[in-house]
Amino acid sequence: MRSPRGGFGARLALSQLLTVAVGASTLLVVALGLAPGLFRAHVVDAVGPISPELATHLDMAFARATLVSLAVATTAATIAALGIGAFVTRRAVRPVRELARAASAIAQGDFTARVPETGFGSEIATLNHAFNQMAREIAGTERTRAEMLRDLAHELRTPLTSVRGYHEAIADGVLPADDATFARVDGELSRIERLVEDLDTVSRAEERRLDLRLRPVPVADLISSAADSAALSQQHTGVTVRLDLANDGSQVWGDPDRLHEALVNLIANAVQHTPIGGTVTLSSRTTDSGVRIEVADTGAGIAPEHLSRIFERFYRVDSGRSRDTGGSGIGLTITRALIRAHGGHIRAQSAGLGHGTTFVISLPRH
Known part of the structure; x- marks a missing residue:
């Protein structure tokens, strides 16, 4: 105009x-x-x-x-x-x-x-380059949004279809309206509730709206507590959880409950992808810039093309996994959001399939 x-x-x-x-x-x-x-x-x-x-x-x-x-x-x-x-x-x-x-x-x-990244002087060229970078990021965000909505519809469709099936079966008299049937319906509804809660947690964490109760947190206590919680829930998996902690009394400034949640998510993910007899090792080291926490497993490993996407919402390395066997595909997203909310960052590294995976968390030291 x-x-x-x-x-x-x-x-x-x-x-x-x-x-x-x-x-x-x-x-x-x-x-x-x-x-x-x-x-x-x-x-x-x-x-x-x-x-x-x-x-x-x-x-x-x-x-x-x-x-x-x-x-x-x-x-x-x-x-x-x-x-x-x-x-x-x-x-x-x-x-x-x-x-x-x-x-x-x-x-x-x-x-x-897009616009040509050349122009009338270096200022216009810089502006065009910045515009194209912004356009690429917007396109990626839009693509991710579309994928997220599609995956969310898929994740919700399965439990809702089950609830609908139970409702029709009870109405038709195929299933009895007893405690066992209602327990199944309750289980499907619980899945929907967990998914909604997970999405809410991710959104609030990414928007920095989490109610974080910050205080000094000893790193050794944080990791030991997460390992104990994981041991209770994963005791029948046949996977050993080991600790290799630096005995230097290092502390991070954070919310112990939220950091505990992030570590438990990582341990559960590592155990899930590690075969019987395998090992998950939790270690910590103090660096010049902060504290480095690693969760390393001897499991299936991750192919290079998947490493950059495993923290995306609903992304699963194995697309054939169902929600029952592979989780909602949002646990690692929550973990990344929680770590970022504490001013840290997380990355995954793997030598490839069959060589295990290591998640590396970096947090500022208190």
Whole structure:
């Protein structure tokens, strides 16, 4: 949409004409103010004293010559400025128009719109590069949003279908309305509740809206407590959980309950993907920048193409896993959100399938 007060190109051309006009006016004032006196002094030095009538005639002749010369020079300068200005304006306005078209396309839902990462000067090139980077991130966010909504619909469909099936079976008299049937229905409803709670936790953590009760937390106590909790829930898996803790009394500033939740999620994930007889090792080390906590397993490992996506919502390395056997696909997302809420970061590393996985947490030291 064109501005009613003129576009950028018109304003740029006008500014160039104004520059020529101001320069010509300044030149005229200075020339008429100084040049006649300097010229008269030069004549006197050359021919000696002159009469007042001759001096007046010389001043008028000089002023007329100056005005004609300035008029011709100003006209020539204006024509040259218009020509050069038209060229410069086209070069300057073109990338702005391309940027506006691309922004309009993205606003209308075309996230593939891009602009050339070259322009009229380094500033425009930097702006175009930043715009394209923003467009790529918006496209990725939109793609993730669409995938999340699709996966969320899939995750909710299974328990809702089960509840609907139980309801119809009870209504048709196929199943008895007894405690066992209601227990099954309650189990499906609990799955939906857990999924909704998990999504709420992730959203609040990513938006920094969690009610964190921060205090100094000894790292050794934090890891030992998480290992004990995991041992109770994973005692029949045949996987050994080992501790390798630095005995340096290091502490982190955080909410012990939330950090405990994050570590338990990691341990449960590691145990789930480690075969019977395998080992999950929890270790901690103090670094120059903070505290490093590792959860390493001797399990299935992760292929390189999956490492960058395993923290995404509902993403499963094994797409064939169901919610019953593979979880909701949101546990690692919650863990990352909780760690980030504490000012830390987490990453996964693996040498490949069959070589185990190590999750590395870095937290600022208290």
